[in-house]
Amino acid sequence: MADDRLTRTRYEPAEVEGRVFALWEEAGIFHPEATGEREGSYSIAVPPPNVTGSLHMGHALNGTLQDVCIRLARMRGLRAKWIYGTDHAGIATQRQVERALADEGLTKEELGRERFAERVWQWREQHGSTITEQFKRLGASLDYEDERFTMDPAYVSAVVHVFTRLYEKGYVYRDNYMVNWDPGLRTAISDLEVEQRTVEDTLYMVDYPLESGSGAVTVATVRPETMLADTAIAVSPSDERYSRLVGEAAILPLVGRRLPILADDYVDPDFGTGALKITPGHDPHDFEIGRRHGLEEITVIGEDGRITDAAPERFRGMEVEEARAAVVAALREEGLISGTRPYEHDVPHSHRSGRRIEPLISLQWFCDMSELAKPAIAAARDGSLRFHPERPWTGVYLDWLENIRPWCISRQLWWGHQLPVWYRGEETHVGPEAPEGEGWERDADVLDTWFSSGLWPFATLGWPEGTPELRTFYPTNVLSTARDIIFLWVARMVMFGVELTGELPFTDVPIHSVVQAPDGRRMSKSLGTGIDPLQLIGGGERPPVYAEGGEFPAYGADALRFGLMAMSSSQDVRFNEERVRQGRDLANKLWNASRLVLTRVGDVAPDPQAAETVEDRWIVSRLERLTDSVTGQLDAFRLSPAVLELYGAFWSEVCDWYLELAKPRLYEPSNDAVSGVLLHALERTLLLLHPVMPFVTEEVWSLLPGARGLLAVSTWPVPDDELLDPGAEEAMGRFFAAAGAMRSYRDEVGARPGTPVRGVLEAEGYDELHPQLARLAQFQLEQSVPEGEEPLADIEIPGGVVTVLPSDAFDPGEGERRREAERERLRGEIERAERKLANEGFVKKAPAEVVEAERRKLEAFREALRRLDE
């Protein structure tokens, strides 16, 4: 009956995982039928990884979390679909391919746009399956049979449809406006792709001579090169120093342009000199001021990051840094720099290229978000969209939406969704195809990747077509992510979802930890702080963030999953290999406990009703409580407590106590009753642990007696109050305390291993458990103190004492030492309790039951001390 596999004393993930995963795939359980009914269905759309990406710790954590939800739903009998697919990831992918081309000595310009696109598709062919294989290694039960890509034809047409629709509604528009220009990538980027970095700059004081010839206005700037595009000087309306100059003009040095001096509230009279040079072409604030006052917008820095022909000839073609030096030198020559000082401030940088952002006025496409944001705000307010944990993420989400600004959606890239916009002279057409007639040219720009990602939960299901998939699996249930893309992605999906489908795309948004490197830095490939999840699963080289170096053992996927769930809560955590090891140990423990049970049980079915002893009724009862608690934690997305509770309950209650208690009966020839309970305990453990540790649990499940299907589609247990037994729980609680006290006694007294201590049990409530207590505590319990023997000590246990008799287990001298120590402790406890009860405030104001409990404790301590002193 015992399977050969059960002879192994180690659980070997490498041997099991591939085999078990194949079983799931063959059974097709990851691909639910699209019945057209939303009722009875459950879905999650995976945050699509970059097509050419590879699995990092964030994927592993988020993937596990989602897989737990999906597996739980599947076990509840729902048609559970975990929507799979990848993102074309415009900038990231384009850069990878460009780098590959560079290795061949090519540039994308040499290839041309079409051939470049072909190269990207080829690249995707080569690298696109990597991440899929890695998700499988993790055990992720994604619907691999129905994989999507954001550049699939159907997806592309969904994107075109959305763009057109939003254009027709007036939300999407084209404007000449100030954007964040990334000089490295040569494209505009959105506000969210900009990060502030602290930079050491020099603040220059520059004198601008007045047109009247009587003196000069001094302005402060950290970017002297932009003065070439100055079109005004602004001062505060309240600044008396300058009030007489308002309406006059200054002459721009090096250029000679006439600069009107105007008053604007934006200017802070207390900063710098109180006079501000206005450069509408290269500063967002100045741009606003310029528009308010109708100033000319001059561009001296081009999209290539070089000085344009709008500047004096001697500066043209220079890089920004170069131009700055040249301008400063020229000003110095003319004696116009009246001072400098070091200046530390935050400067926008491109999140992608790391380059300093060049604010430029550029003709781009924008999406006005103000109307779209309204229902997204309402959904979070009325609780139909729920973040987990609710605080602080609901607030973070709302703050952003309530201050939302237009979104620059066009990108000057080659890889992505090309804008469905055609131009002919002054005419503009928006739609899937060019209008009739000659001479229409398509806009060369592509959309921000997040524009297409925003459609993910429904475009993957075939929207805008009313497909069976869409009807069955939309709206989805859960969207799980780390906080870093709440704005970039989550909020936009909500806005698009409501606008386009009329429904929230999901209702629950668990926000999980960001896993940091063990040293607290961000995990990143470039910093060398990343840890490859696959090397934890299958073993591999330890990265240098670990001082000790060496190799990771092959912990296995279950171990990694457990470790990630255990270490991640709501706040950021440092990666903790110990948790992964704990997961491996748990898998091994489960394996070995299963071996014990499966190699000994009789031919019976799991049966909680077979309980015949207190300990049987106790473990059955405990398992119901565990089921209830774990289910609640999982439903609330509190994975870490759930997983730690499962660990603790299985290890200590099932293994350390119950299995040990069950052994004598298990080893008897006729063991049906205990077998039924043991199998029930094992079965319940496997069910509860399966979403987190699918591989070991499925493997053990296949070894259970009797024909059964896959654990992955077995029924998630519902707690049954009928099986609770508070009496048994209380009795066993006393039993554990007694066994603990007796074991401590043995240890402190230095009892010889294997030799029982003799004693007499003089306590209430152990009738049935007498022999078990003796066995597990290693005592030889006799009926009464024999004639002529002098007891050595009393061990206090719930409901009485164990009187210790002389034996050859230890030297009695040790006993007295221990008794004295115990007296000390009790005296301390009594003093503490007396002091508390002497406090009038406590006695008068604390709830009666608390005071009463304190009195009972005091009495118990006094009683114990009396017994010791007898």
Place this chain on the structure above:
RNA sequence: GGGCGCGUAGCUCAGCGGGAGAGCGCUCGCCUCACACGCGAGAGGUCGCUGGUUCGAACCCAGCCGCGCCCACCA
């Protein structure tokens, strides 16, 4: 400049108003017929500091010190 969070055992982290917890590490004893990736027993915390509220505070409030994150383009 706004906002949020964190500081609990050597380490990584739970707990968030009624006598300080887990895993690892450490100490002691055990290769006990499921498991040494194991079993049993222990040691180890002024719960960042200072005030306050309360009969009672790691937990609530205020201030401070030290970290971190998000949002924000005062030249």
